[in-house]
Amino acid sequence: MSIIDANTLFGFWPYRRVDLSPEQLLAGMDRHGVARAATLSARGVLYDATAGNDETLALCQREPRFLSVGTVDPRRPGNYGEEIARRAREGFKFFHLFPEHQAWQADQPAARRLLAALDAAGMAVMLSGPPGIVVGACRGLRVPVILAGAHTYTLSDLQVALEECSNLYLETRLLHGPEVLASLVRQFGAERLIYGSGAPLLYMASSLGLVQHAAITEAERAAILGGNLTRLLGGEG
Amino acid sequence: MSVIDIHLHYGPWYFPIHTPSIAEMRETLQRFGITRGIVSSSVALIYDFREGNRLLMEALAGHTDLLGYVTVNHNYVEESLQELETYLGEPNFVGVKMHPLCFRQPVDTPEGRRMVRAVAEHGVPLLVHTHTSSLESPWHVVPVAKENPSLPIIMAHMGGESWMEGIRVAQEVSNLYLEPCCSYPDADKLRLAVDAIGAERILFGSDYSLLDPAFTLGMVQSSGLTSTERDLVLEGNALRLFGRARDVWQRDNVRS
Numbered sequence: 001m002s003i004i005d006a007n008t009l010f011g012f013w014p015y016r017r018v019d020l021s022p023e024q025l026l027a028g029m030d031r032h033g034v035a036r037a038a039t040l041s042a043r044g045v046l047y048d049a050t051a052g053n054d055e056t057l058a059l060c061q062r063e064p065r066f067l068s069v070g071t072v073d074p075r076r077p078g079n080y081g082e083e084i085a086r087r088a089r090e091g092f093k094f095f096h097l098f099p100e101h102q103a104w105q106a107d108q109p110a111a112r113r114l115l116a117a118l119d120a121a122g123m124a125v126m127l128s129g130p131p132g133i134v135v136g137a138c139r140g141l142r143v144p145v146i147l148a149g150a151h152t153y154t155l156s157d158l159q160v161a162l163e164e165c166s167n168l169y170l171e172t173r174l175l176h177g178p179e180v181l182a183s184l185v186r187q188f189g190a191e192r193l194i195y196g197s198g199a200p201l202l203y204m205a206s207s208l209g210l211v212q213h214a215a216i217t218e219a220e221r222a223a224i225l226g227g228n229l230t231r232l233l234g235g236e237g
Numbered sequence: 238m239s240v241i242d243i244h245l246h247y248g249p250w251y252f253p254i255h256t257p258s259i260a261e262m263r264e265t266l267q268r269f270g271i272t273r274g275i276v277s278s279s280v281a282l283i284y285d286f287r288e289g290n291r292l293l294m295e296a297l298a299g300h301t302d303l304l305g306y307v308t309v310n311h312n313y314v315e316e317s318l319q320e321l322e323t324y325l326g327e328p329n330f331v332g333v334k335m336h337p338l339c340f341r342q343p344v345d346t347p348e349g350r351r352m353v354r355a356v357a358e359h360g361v362p363l364l365v366h367t368h369t370s371s372l373e374s375p376w377h378v379v380p381v382a383k384e385n386p387s388l389p390i391i392m393a394h395m396g397g398e399s400w401m402e403g404i405r406v407a408q409e410v411s412n413l414y415l416e417p418c419c420s421y422p423d424a425d426k427l428r429l430a431v432d433a434i435g436a437e438r439i440l441f442g443s444d445y446s447l448l449d450p451a452f453t454l455g456m457v458q459s460s461g462l463t464s465t466e467r468d469l470v471l472e473g474n475a476l477r478l479f480g481r482a483r484d485v486w487q488r489d490n491v492r493s
Contacts, residue, residue, distance in 0.1 A: 176420065203456045203459050206459075209452065209454065
């Protein structure tokens, strides 16, 4: 089974002392048997999306185990479509947006415009937020939307959201209630779940253990741990 | 390695997750090598603490691998003092649980202080929920810990997202202990905690049946602890702190 982590980052983290170097990320991947990781620069999350995307591109060109993920900060006015198109040409796989770190929500006007631009470019998007707001903002989009940090405590909302939005996928990192993963697989199929860890900011083993110990078939486990992301990205993993 | 889980729950939650029976709990825990544990009642935390304590006592009857916390609600001091008398006379209740968020009152109010003093007089450890909001901040635990220096107080969740505050607080008072389960699996937090206060003051708790044991065990297993440190966190410290539990487990030869 080839494990792909859909949610990692590298760079510098000002909020606490932590090693976010690519070397640290690779060491964690090796320790836990993770073959590849979708990643992006923390600079793009916290300070400058374009400069961060440049750093991501440079790293992913240097290290083939990393898949390049773009980001855009909707607080900065600009031509979102131009940045998205440029990164698509450069081989970026999807875009990860960070409302939790940038103090916006997906239903705000600029965020809606950004989501529309990603949709027009056919670029899958990962973002966090309350399920109701994310689903409301993404309704009508055709591209896959991966809800990062989908949380057990919002499980009833997540279940309704999965029913209502066929293009919605859940990142598994905080689906940490007992039997929650298995239950979602039974209800919606394994294809709606995507493994992501938040490493090296977060312990990779916590999120990985949830999938590895879940009472699901090996085929379902393989889909969550990499197969689904590969499929969403058009076969490239 | 035989693991002791000092933060377990029995009873239904308001989330659409399965409510395991004691037998199902045991089966799940054993899959992770967790052979012993200490449980509080979800009903006691969410609604009526006396009803919850009673239901827990009934559920635990005949099971000495899983022992109980008496939950006290410091909005009801006299009734809570009575609960201590009732349940700490039972061999399978070995500690006390307080939850400032569930009961909307910090632990260092006059009522909270009276409650903690009573727990200290009973000579069993106290598990206090600590988390991110001001109501449940680790700093509220400092005064009651200083007032009761012989009482081991375990800060459940080690402050949640405010885990760095949890570590700082534990550095200030030597009878404070940390337990790491929560939805913030920030890498390095266990290593930093061990470096700051020593592995002797950190205990493993999973928060099952609310959280999957794999989640918090993953933190411990990937935290870079030495095998000696890991053994203390996963088993040794619980045996040292929970003397009544240790006696029951030794008496009944409960280990694996």
